Amino acid sequence: MSAPTAGLPWRVPGALAATQIVHWGSLFYAFSVLMPAIAAEMGWQRETVVGAFSAALLAEAAAAVLVGTLLDRIGARRVMAVGSLAAGLGLLAAGQVTNLWQLYMVWICLGVVMATTLYEASFAAVTAAFGAQAARRGIAVVVFAGGLASTVAWPLTGAMVTELGWRDACAILALANALCALPHLFLLPRKAQPDTRLVVLQPALVPAVEPGLTDAIRQPRFWGLAFVYAVVGVCTATIAVHLVPLLQERGLGAAATQVASLFGVAQVAGRIMEFLAGRRWSLRATGIVALAIVTPAFLCLASATADWVLAAAVLFYGAANGALTIVRGALPSRMFGTAHYGAIAGALAGCGALARSAGPIAVAALWQQGGGYTSAMLGLAALAVAALAVFVLVTRRA
The missing domain is CATH 1.20.1250.20 (MFS general substrate transporter like domains)
Structure with a gap:
């Protein structure tokens, strides 16, 4: 709630x-x-x-x-x-x-x-x-x-x-x-003050003394989140750079641009759905559902040739990525508090940004070696499975 x-x-x-x-x-x-x-x-x-x-x-x-x-x-x-x-x-x-x-x-x-x-x-x-x-x-x-x-x-x-x-x-x-x-x-507001309400409302997730960055990085759940953020970064950057040529490779031709444009529309739709569902769903539930959608989307992109299947994969991944953006922004304060939110969220974002810069290059190398995008999309699907498992573990209640 x-x-x-x-x-x-x-x-x-x-x-x-x-x-x-x-x-x-x-x-x-x-x-x-x-x-x-x-x-x-x-x-x-x-x-x-x-x-x-x-x-x-x-x-x-x-x-x-x-x-x-x-x-x-x-x-x-x-x-x-x-x-x-x-x-x-x-x-x-x-x-x-x-x-x-x-x-x-x-x-x-x-x-x-x-x-x-x-x-x-x-x-x-x-x-x-x-x-x-x-x-x-x-x-x-x-x-x-x-x-x-x-x-x-x-x-x-x-x-x-x-x-x-x-x-x-x-x-x-x-x-x-x-x-x-x-x-x-x-x-805009001035800097945040420690949110003492968390001790009452989320005792299982946030300690009474909110950890700083040095304390946070000593916790396995921080590195679990960092891995999830990195996987999301790789997937997002890959779609941004390689989606159009991938769809062209799958035979869509001139329609590839139109199908790729569905990604932005789906992101907005996913964020609207998250906003509406947020009154009933926890951040953890939203993250689990969104990450669970990523794997089948990349499996479809790895092998499908039918236009409607590819379009559905783009739509579902776009909606999942839109919801994950909200989870990514809100989750650090729930798990580590607000006093050091900027530093902790910045460190997590740095992991995502590093992956975002390296992902498209790695996918291009896999494309060169494999003669297509199939192996790269299968690799991203496997990473998404791992990210889902890690997310479930690091966000579970004590």
Whole structure:
């Protein structure tokens, strides 16, 4: 059962819902639209340009713990406001690059900025405002809007690149990101205080003294969660990069793009269902059901050729991934408390980000060796089974 939500500061997830669309759309999704234009104008190989984005994801992972610690110490208000301004400066610089090393340097810096502006930072802001028991509801609002970021960013960025060029498009995106500093500064809460209600409401999960990061990483359940987060990261990044060519390999041809677009719609649907079911289902139950759906989805992607089976696999995986985003954001505060949420969630997010940066490369290598995506999809299905088993173990009540 979820905690009552009457009287909660809904301005916080409301503001973050808007800024997450801007930040995710500009820092994450827009790159796939900017990349071909950058490569064409500068004469660089696409793979080389994509390498800058992979470097950004590695930088995000490296910065996750430090940013999480800052979120605990000075609060999301300052961290996210500064991050928004830095995102604006970084995107403005991205539109001025003339050398490959400059492109890599800019995107590595933007990777650090991602850690201060995307989901992990916004989850810390919601947790600080709502407390551990009610944070799930606010997080659901934020990720619901974040699921629309690709739907908004791809066509708008594409139109700007076509009409103005990629350099001016970066300048417009820079302005939008800088403006996000205003709602962050004036609407977000200060740092969270320890949530003593957890001792009464969840005695089996959270100790009376909330552990810091050093204490948390000594616990097997932390590393179990880290493994689950890594598997989810690998699966998500693989779908983002390889779904269209996989569907083309399965014979969908030009329809591959349309079928792949179902993923974003399904994510939003999954988050809506989680929001509605959250009043009756525990986070543990939601996580178990969502992870249980991942394996058959990847098994279908490994071997199916029928259009409707592939479309169903994309829909089911998208819905499961949408629900898992909420579980991933809300679960650390339930298991470890709110006092050190930023550092602990940042460490867990760093594991996911590392896996996210390595996953697509590993799948590409398996594709090269096996002559197709079958072995990679079977491998991901096996990882999903392992993640489900670990999740069941680390979230069970004492």
